[in-house]
Amino acid sequence: MAATPGEATDEPLYRILLIEDDKGDALLVDELLQDTGLRFELSTCTTLAEARPDLDAGAIDCVLLDLHLPDVSGIDAVTAVRTRAPHTAVIVLTGLSEAQAGAEAMAAGAQDYLVKGKVEAELLHRTVRYAVYRSQTERASAQAQAARLRAEENARLERGLLPQPILDTSTVRVTTRYLPSAAMALLGGDFLDVVEGDDGLLHAVVGDVSGHGPDAAALGVCLRIAWRSLILGGHRGQDLLHLMERILLAERGSQPLFATCTLLTLDQHTATATLLLAGHHEPLLTTAEGTHEVAATHGIALGIAPGLRTWPSTVMPLPATAALTLYTDGLTEGHNGTTGQRLGVEGLLALIEQLPQTDPAAHVDRLIKETHALNAGRHSDDLAVLRLDWSQTPARSARN
Template sequence: MRRDPCRPPWSRRPPAGPHGLRSTRALPRAALVEDDAGDALLVEELLADTGLQHTLVWRQTLAEARSELSSSMADCVLLDLHLPDAFGTRGVTEIQKAAPHAAVIVLTGLAESQAGAEAVAAGAQDYLVKGSVEPDLLLRALRYAVHRKQAERANAELQANRLRAEENARLERGLLPKPLLSGSALTAATRYLPGRERTLLGGDFLDAVETDDGLVHAVIGDVSGHGPDEAALGVSLRITWRALTFAGHRGVGLLDLLEQMLVAERTRDDTFATCALLTLDPARAAAEVYLAGHHEPLLTAEGTTRVLDAEHGVALGIAPGLRHWFPTELTLPATGALTLYTDGLIEGHTGRGSDRLGIEGLLDIIDRTSRTDAEGQLDHVISTVRGLNAGRHADDLAILRLDWCSSSIAPSGDRRR
């Protein structure tokens, strides 16, 4: 009797099998790809005799099987190696493409042991010889095949996670370089935290270097969006900034070159980046700040922290070529710190409904911090901010803090040009 391959799937839900596998879910969904109706009926009966609760779908050609597997999941595929439209290991390859998560067991003839071994080498989990299969053997083959496939998938996921971790580490080294301040009496403290667990780094970036003229230069920025493209663009901006700074570029000219690089490298026309440039001159107790759509720095001195009044300019990439950036000159106290940060530090929630922390909330946290050392204060502020937010707002967070004391810089106030 020849069965219609397009009829509803076979189902077997026996009250109990000979192996005591009542209501087991070891193989809930199976697909049989076999052009011979007699062999298909034999497989159906063998599956019933195993006692497995299962659903079995029968298709007679590879094309029909691919169509079926593209619209429904299968835990295991029983595949004949001799189909009207596929012969040998090609069928294994095509089934793996159509159902990458399904275990594949090939069905061979008595004289085809070599073909079975080749199918396993091509990616099948096992092979069975037609006419030599008993329920016990089929049960073991099904269970082991599914388990092996699950183990392969788990191993592949572990490998992918390892590669992702290595890529994240490379991106992090690019986004968070070691500040080059060996000749300066200033110290730098940095922090970077991704917005979500187990995600690629976002586009926040920072850096600080000292040039031969004794000036200390710092940058912090935030590329719009999250993911590998934004992280790569952030790394490119940071590396470009360092190279151009050592080459002597400053101020508006430097920002213009950074914007040209961003426009050339971005993958979307609406991608932009905010950034803040800081140049600090210890000999003159002075600093210069440029803001391109970014937050003003914070100045800590004499036990208090306040927002510096600085001129704002347009973010990079918003209006290429506009060059709408302005310098703000600052005079510095004898002992103090300048802190640059990205908006992940202030846009989280406060723990009171939907209220955002904001700059006033951040300053309140800093003022109530008992730690006086830079590293401890940054850790305390970050842990407090994240605790209040409780995971509700996910954004990357980057901080760069530069500290100096009276032995390295002359005292004064601050002024604007």
């Protein structure tokens, strides 16, 4: 029976497109469908050209396709339909004298075939149901395969942007988190890293490449790897930032990309930290008294004014027990879904004060969750967070 509006039933509704130029055959198919007991909506076209809007819309479950149309015939008809609607079941209608046509059509991608004049309602019922089921199974399998490939590619990119910290003797606890802005995105342009150098100093970086997409992500990976290599090669301070800027200029090509970053060098023996800000905001310092933004001198972002090399350093004493959090502006650029106001650093600090003092990793996760909720579940920018925790003195603290 045809679909009845408002009818309550567990039987699925099959949206069927009949492409048949013979009016008599089209009427026969319609009558057979009425006798199958299927719930269906039938649309009829006489040419492939007429059927293209329905195929392109993707709202068809099954195509009943005559192999001899005015504008296309044979295997070419099957190929044309499958090209426009690759996840739609196709059942070919053949003539009595076309013994091989059905098998060839299935080899070309059709789910099944029926011979005109030898089709009964029960056979049509079974053929439509099985064809749609097979098509849906193939689609689910293809989506699963695509998801696996995307996950593998994502893992490879994550190894570039989110490397394992190199910590030999340091006992500072390191917590890192990364969240790309776009749904189903692989990764964005934010990057972070932590390395203990041969000099015994702990070095950290958090950075943000302007823009989104593969160009920003590729440049972020490049800068992260360059930073690690340069740190291990003994480069420090303004010299390090100058070399990173040269690499950025070479790698960005004609793209108007720039990058901001915070460099941190933590001396575990003197209990001091040295900061260099290249267009980036200050980190947050958390102690038993609360959390506040560190006062530090700002420098220019990489790639904005090449050759200027204005990156002053700030040296700060480290409390006996505390934590430093470096982050990108994806943590503060969200807007409250109720008030519409931007969170900002002040809003972020107020939110931190409301959160319970828990394990550092749990605290970072909760903070990201709360900022996400305030932004009504949207992420307008990528997000990277790097937190360093120590107790008593950095040299005697515990690392995860």
